Amino acid sequence: MTLFSEMESKYESRDTEYFVNLLDHPDYVVRTRATCILVDFGGEDKVEYIARVLKNDESELVRHEAAFSLGQMGHSTGIPPLADATLNDPSLFVRHEAAIALGVVGSSEAKEALQGALSDPDKPVVDSAVVALSNIRFMETLCKNEQFAKLTGG
Numbered sequence: 281m282t283l284f285s286e287m288e289s290k291y292e293s294r295d296t297e298y299f300v301n302l303l304d305h306p307d308y309v310v311r312t313r314a315t316c317i318l319v320d321f322g323g324e325d326k327v328e329y330i331a332r333v334l335k336n337d338e339s340e341l342v343r344h345e346a347a348f349s350l351g352q353m354g355h356s357t358g359i360p361p362l363a364d365a366t367l368n369d370p371s372l373f374v375r376h377e378a379a380i381a382l383g384v385v386g387s388s389e390a391k392e393a394l395q396g397a398l399s400d401p402d403k404p405v406v407d408s409a410v411v412a413l414s415n416i417r418f419m420e421t422l423c424k425n426e427q428f429a430k431l432t433g434g
Contacts, residue, residue: 283310291317300329308339315342319349324357331361334378340371347374351381359385363393366409372402379405383412386419 287310290298299321302314315333318326327350334346347365350358362385365378379397382390390412397409 284313287313287317294321296321296326303329303333303337308337308342311337311339311342312345315345315349319353322353324353324355327353327355327357327361331358334361334365334374340369340373343369343371343374344377347377347381351377351384354385356385356387356389359387359389363390366393366397366405372405375400375402375405376408379408379412383408383415386416388416388420391416 287299287302296318299314299317302310303318305311305314311333315330318329330346330349330353334343334350337343337346343365347362350362359382362378362382366375366382369375369378375397379394382394394409394413394416397405400406400409
């Protein structure tokens with residue numbers, strides 16, 4: 281618990297470097313929290329760190345959280361790592377979340393990866409790609425309120 285107290289103090293001082301270093305911590309709970317905290321700090325400069333977690337973390341739970349987080353961040357620089365995870369992550373859990381996150385970002389840049397996900401062997405991934413593509417179409421044609429579209433994107 282001493283670590284979590286230290287993390288709280290570093291959170292209050294918004295110590296980005298501290299949390300970036302925790303992304304390599306042996307405990308997946310710590311890595312998950314560090315991912316969420318970096319996202320909370322905001323800024324497109326955090327995308328590279330979250331993308332690294334999505335690509336390399338050994339835990340599918342942590343990778344899932346990274347995919348979710350990239351979607352919530354909404355930066356177009358998150359699209360390539362999300363597209364890669366949608367098409368290539370070994371975990372159905374992560375591929376599903378990465379597809380949904382692409383829909384939340386809502387950029388037409390994500391369409392190719394989502395079209396590819398329509399051929400995924402796991403139905404939840406296909407269903408997630410359908411939802412994401414639907415949201416992108418909505419954002420391109422009818423959307424008047426971007427926040428509403430992000431909430432309905434997955």
